[in-house]
């Protein structure tokens with residue numbers, strides 16, 4: 001009988017959100033090329049690159065293979081519609097047909113432009129409709145010790161997952177990203193990540209039942225780098241990271257993938 005060292009569900013997920021970086025396609029190719037060389041030995045991690053959508057076609061051609069992990073591509077946003085008169089938008093179906101497997105939905109930088117939970121719920125549903133994995137970002141705006149932030153997480157989860165059928169929740173990835181830690185000088189502590197991770201699991205259990213809830217991958221995002229990644233994932237007991245700045249720095253990103261892969 002073939003013995004698997006780690007079940008597929010325990011694989012870590014590392015998502016590179018390049019945001020609107022780098023400026024030039026040539027640089028994007030170089031970054032990917034360098035990262036590609038450095039992560040080939042990853043065995044227990046899947047890596048998702050979310051470059052600017054316009055660069056996807058060129059970058060996807062340069063396939064990356066890991067030892068047993070998977071490399072996939074994602075978009076940083078999608079619209080709720082399938083096609084039609086929606087200037088500037090990209091649908092989940094289009095992303096799918098271009099080979100994309102993931103879509104970041106509800107990132108705080110999109111929420112800051114006016115996206116609310118109702119719209120985000122429709123985007124989550126649009127991704128699932130097209131068989132794309134939504135990476136749903138949630139997180140409180142301010143650091144608080146009063147428990148108000150838990151209320152915010154609760155309502156974001158309840159509303160943003162409002163259109164997801166019980167048997168589909170395992171296809172959603174949740175990225176917990178406290179907004180004050182994004183693009184900041186410091187991440188939150190692993191202890192904080194652990195607490196929020198448990199809370200998110202509790203809410204998912206209430207909404208979707210324990211068996212389904214525990215299949216959902218929960219990531220942390222916000223100033224994760226090579227100095228804290230291992231502790232955030234290990235002690236925070238999350239399934240991986242959503243990385244911004246660290247994901248466009250090849251050396252940093254490679255180090256993080258290697259460290260997480262050993263956990």
Ligand code: PGA
Nearest residue numbers: 182183221222223244245
């Ligand atoms: P950061 O961004 O890693 O640069 O803080 C994280 C994010 O926005 O997802």
